[in-house]
Amino acid sequence: MSTTALHIAFDVDQVRRHFPILNREVKGKPLVYFDNAATTQKPVEVIDALTSYYQYFNANIHRGIHSLAEEATAAYEATRDTVQQFINAKQREEIIFTRGVTESINLVAYTWARTNLKAGDEIIISGMEHHSNIVPWQLITEMTGATLKVIPVDDNGELLMDEFHKLLTEKVKLVSVVHASNSLGTINPVKEIIDAAHKVGAIVMLDGAQSTVHLDIDVQELDCDFFAISSHKVYGPTGIGVLYGKRALLEAMPPFMGGGEMIKDVTFEKTTWNELPYKFEAGTPNIADTVALKAAIDFVQRIGKKQIRMHEEQLLQYATEELQSINGIRLIGTAKQKVSVASFVVEGVHPQDLGILLDNQGVAVRTGHHCTQPLMNRFDIPGTTRASFAMYNTKDEIDVMIAGLHKAIKLLR
Structure with a gap:
C-alpha cells in the first residue's frame, strides 16, 4: 500500500x-x-520495511565494504537520524539503540548510577512506575548503599508534587519517573520535575514508553538527561528501543556491555572504547527491526x-x-x-x-x-x-x- x-x-x-x-x-x-x-x-509499511531488509540487503553493518553491508549500514544509521529529529535531540550521537525501555533504564542504572552513586545518596522514583523503572534502582541501591524514595500518588492517580518537593534535597542524585503512566494514563508534570531536580544538582531520566506515541517529544525543551523509547509502542517492531542521553553524560559513562563494535582498539593488556554512539552498541544489533522503526516513525509523522x-x-x-x-x-x-x-x-x-x-x-x-x-x-x-x-x-x-x-x-x- x-x-x-x-x-x-x-x-x-x-x-x-x-x-x-x-x-x-x-x-x-x-x-x-x-x-x-x-x-x-x-502498519503494512513497517511490515514491508522489515521483510525488505531480509529480501534485498541483509548484511552485517559497519564492518563490510561490499554493497549489501553498505546499504544495510546506511539504512540502520538513517533510523538514528530519524529518531534524532523525532525527539529533537541535539546530536545523532546522543541516540543509542537498545532492546527497549527496560534495557535503556538498566543501561543508565549499571553505567551512570553504579559509577556515580554512593552510600547516603538518594534516588527518587514515583508511585506509578512500571517494574522496569523500580527494580533496576533497587538493585543499584543494594550495590551502592544509596536510598530509594517514592513520590506518592493521590486518589485521582496524580503525583503529589508537594511531597516530591519535600523529598528533593541535595542528597538526591537521580530522579527517574514515567512520563505517562501505562496503568492510569496520567501525564506527569515532567518539566516541573526536571527543572526542580536540576536545581539541586540531580539528573533526570524519563520513561517514555507510553508518552512517545501520544505526545510531542522535545528532549532539548524538556532538558531531561535521559529519555527511553520503546519501538513497539510506536507502531514499530518489538525488540528495539532507544536511549537518548546528553552527550556529556554518555561520554563520561563506562560501557554497558563488552564485545565487537564498542571497541576502538583491543590488546590483551588494554581495550579502548569506540566513540559515541557505538560505545554502547556491542555486538551485531537488531538491524532489521531498527530499519523498520524508521518506517514506523515516518508513518506516524505523515499522519x-x-x-x-x-x-x-x-x-x-x-x-x-x-x-x-x-x-x-x-x-x-x-x-x-x-x-x-x-x-x-x-x-x-x-x-x-x-x-x-x-x-x-x-x-x-x-x-x-x-x-x-x-x-x-x-x-x-x-x-x-x-x-x-x-x-x-x-x-x-x-x-x-x-x-x-x-x-x-x-x-x-
Missing part, C-alpha cells in the same frame, strides 16, 4: 487500511484491539501526531462516559491530563474473568497489575481491566466493548 494514500485530514477508515491485522476475526468476531498500551499493531492525539482524546472521552454509565464500574486513574488509557474495576468481578469474556466477543483488553504492583497496592486492588486506544480505533469499537461488558457483568454477577 502506498504511503501517499493517507489524506491530510484524519480519516480513521483510511488509517485502518494500513493495518492488515484489523481484518481478522477472534472467536468468530471482528477483532477489536484495545491493548495498545502493551503493544501497538503494525501527524496532533491529528492522532485529537482522535485518541475523543475516543478516551467517549469511552470514559460510556464506562461511567455502567453500574458497578469504577475508573482507576482520573487525572486531568491523560493519554488514551481507560483502566477500571467492576465490583465483585475479577479482571481476568472479565478479560476472558470480552475476548469471547473479539475484544482484546489487558487485565492484571500491568507490571505496576505497588500502584495496584496503593488503590487496594489486585489489578484492573485496561482499554487503551490508538489511531486506528473507533467509537463503534468502543460500543462493542461496552455491549460486551454488559453481557460479561450479567454472567459474572
Whole structure:
C-alpha cells in the first residue's frame, strides 16, 4: 500500500487500511484491539520495511565494504537520524539503540548510577512506575548503599508534587519517573520535575514508553538527561528501543556491555572504547527491526501526531462516559491530563474473568497489575481491566466493548 494514500485530514477508515491485522476475526468476531498500551499493531509499511531488509540487503553493518553491508549500514544509521529529529535531540550521537525501555533504564542504572552513586545518596522514583523503572534502582541501591524514595500518588492517580518537593534535597542524585503512566494514563508534570531536580544538582531520566506515541517529544525543551523509547509502542517492531542521553553524560559513562563494535582498539593488556554512539552498541544489533522503526516513525509523522492525539482524546472521552454509565464500574486513574488509557474495576468481578469474556466477543483488553504492583497496592486492588486506544480505533469499537461488558457483568454477577 502506498504511503501517499493517507489524506491530510484524519480519516480513521483510511488509517485502518494500513493495518492488515484489523481484518481478522477472534472467536468468530471482528477483532477489536484495545491493548495498545502493551503493544501497538503494525502498519503494512513497517511490515514491508522489515521483510525488505531480509529480501534485498541483509548484511552485517559497519564492518563490510561490499554493497549489501553498505546499504544495510546506511539504512540502520538513517533510523538514528530519524529518531534524532523525532525527539529533537541535539546530536545523532546522543541516540543509542537498545532492546527497549527496560534495557535503556538498566543501561543508565549499571553505567551512570553504579559509577556515580554512593552510600547516603538518594534516588527518587514515583508511585506509578512500571517494574522496569523500580527494580533496576533497587538493585543499584543494594550495590551502592544509596536510598530509594517514592513520590506518592493521590486518589485521582496524580503525583503529589508537594511531597516530591519535600523529598528533593541535595542528597538526591537521580530522579527517574514515567512520563505517562501505562496503568492510569496520567501525564506527569515532567518539566516541573526536571527543572526542580536540576536545581539541586540531580539528573533526570524519563520513561517514555507510553508518552512517545501520544505526545510531542522535545528532549532539548524538556532538558531531561535521559529519555527511553520503546519501538513497539510506536507502531514499530518489538525488540528495539532507544536511549537518548546528553552527550556529556554518555561520554563520561563506562560501557554497558563488552564485545565487537564498542571497541576502538583491543590488546590483551588494554581495550579502548569506540566513540559515541557505538560505545554502547556491542555486538551485531537488531538491524532489521531498527530499519523498520524508521518506517514506523515516518508513518506516524505523515499522519501527524496532533491529528492522532485529537482522535485518541475523543475516543478516551467517549469511552470514559460510556464506562461511567455502567453500574458497578469504577475508573482507576482520573487525572486531568491523560493519554488514551481507560483502566477500571467492576465490583465483585475479577479482571481476568472479565478479560476472558470480552475476548469471547473479539475484544482484546489487558487485565492484571500491568507490571505496576505497588500502584495496584496503593488503590487496594489486585489489578484492573485496561482499554487503551490508538489511531486506528473507533467509537463503534468502543460500543462493542461496552455491549460486551454488559453481557460479561450479567454472567459474572
